[in-house]
Amino acid sequence: MENILRKFLLYIADSKRLEHFTTHSRITKPVVSKFIAANDLKTTLSICEELAEKNYLSALDYLGENSTTKKESKKAVTSYINILKGIDASKEKDSMNIAIKLTQCGLDISEEYAEGNYRKVLDQGKKNNIFVRVDMEGSKYTEQTIRMIENVYHEYPNTGTVLQSYLYRTTKDVVRLTKLGSRIRMVKGAYLEPKTIAYPNKRDVDKSYLETCKYLLRHGNYPAIATHDEEILSELIRYIHLQGIPKDAFEFQMLYGIRNDLQKKFIDDGYNVRAYVPYGDSWYPYFMRRLAERPANVAFILKNIFRKS
Ligand SMILES: Cc1cc2nc3c(=O)[nH]c(=O)nc-3n(C[C@H](O)[C@H](O)[C@H](O)COP(=O)(O)OP(=O)(O)OC[C@H]3O[C@@H](n4cnc5c(N)ncnc54)[C@H](O)[C@@H]3O)c2cc1C
Structure with missing residues (x-):
């Protein structure tokens, strides 16, 4: 049911x-x-500053996806650049970074066009020394997203993406992006995918999540373990202790407003915890997920x- x-x-x-x-x-x-978090950037930045005072890191997400016109994608790129400028001007700059979506940059219009827009955001990120994370969307975009990271990474090492443990292909993608050296956020996956390409059972998704996270903890570049799954988190903490992995070699990430108790517990235990903070009016698809x-x-x-x- x-x-x-x-x-x-x-x-x-x-x-x-x-x-x-x-x-x-x-x-x-x-x-x-x-x-x-809020409708506007100013309020969102002050929420992130308050979080920073409580030792949280944050990733700002300007809500929206799938720009269908160049006008829409230009608006998204302008918003991304304004977020980066806003972070740069903040007294808590070091605690913040940004999450963006390639479909907002115009991936449905063309890969080349989206890459041009993505590079504009990366230029600003590089100038301000702020990390730019590309969220992973539905499987239609997986290969394009990874390819784009590969295209830009050597010029812009301040970028990385996300991999989803529900996709069968992810075990190979984890190795592929680890070889490249880029940072990876590991998630279970939030989209509706057919069983021809994704595990239909939660047990298999969880197993794949654990295995890929363990691989990233051993071989990855500052991986982000993004989940609210307490059982998985306990198992990973055991693993981290067993392997002697230092606390500053990775971070935990959780969504704004979800399992605040768990977020606080990890902060109190001295781990890096980043809250993913979405804002803006186009909240419907994010909210439904x-x-x-x-x-x-x-x-x-x-x-x-x-x-x-
Ligand atoms: C920081 C971050 C960034 C993400 N970025 C992406 C991305 O780029 N692409 C993508 O496909 N997915 C992304 N996701 C979503 C992810 O794929 C999962 O859909 C989501 O995290 C729920 O899975 P879970 O790992 O928390 O485990 P689950 O097995 O779904 O949940 C475990 C437990 O967590 C709690 N929980 C989980 N979700 C909720 C909720 N919505 N409300 C209340 N409690 C909840 C419940 O207690 C639940 O029992 C992101 C998630 C996080 C935390």
Whole structure:
């Protein structure tokens, strides 16, 4: 049942009609604010500064994906550049970096066009000495994303991407990007993928997650372990102790508003913890993926609806 609900939520995450309805509904607003930091950059930067005072690192994410016109992608690139300038001007600059999406840069228009836009963001990142992470999107973009990292990495070592343990291909991609030397964030994967290319069972996704993280902890360049899965995290902590891996050789990452207790616990234990902080108006697909990850979040929304009526 949970799996059907998950698939349904991921399916409607692509619906433009539902996006319009949901983003204009007053009912969803209080629930959305649990996962989305703010609408604007200024507020988001001050949230990240407050986090930094509590020893958190943060990654700012300007919400939106799949620009279909050059005008839209230019707007996204301008926003990315403004984030980098905003971080550069912050008193907590060293605690922040940025996550971007290649489809926002225009990957659906053409790979060459998106790469040109990505390079503009990288130029600013290089100038300000800020790391630029490319989020990984649906499998349609996996090869293009990895190829683009390979194209730019030697010129811009301040960039890296994300790999998803639910894809069969990931064990090879982990080795491929580790050889390149770029930083990798390891996640389980948040999109609806067919079983021809992705593990359909959570157990296999988790197993692959553990194995790839262990590989990255041994061989990777400052890997990011991005999960809220307590069991997996405990196993990885055991592994880190066993291998004598220093605490500053990697970081944990979690999403803003999710498992705050766990985030704080790791900070108190002296680990590097980065919160992924999304902001902006185009929150619908991001929000739907968060619901799909935990069907209990749907119950939280329903409760909110009944409380309002
Ligand atoms: C920092 C960060 C960046 C990410 N970047 C990407 C990316 O670029 N591409 C991509 O495909 N995916 C990305 N993801 C999402 C990722 O793929 C998973 O969908 C997401 O992290 C949920 O999986 P999990 O590892 O937390 O484990 P799960 O097995 O899904 O969950 C384990 C436990 O975590 C808690 N939990 C998980 N999700 C939620 C939620 N939404 N609400 C409340 N509790 C929850 C619950 O307690 C749950 O039992 C990112 C995740 C993080 C943390």
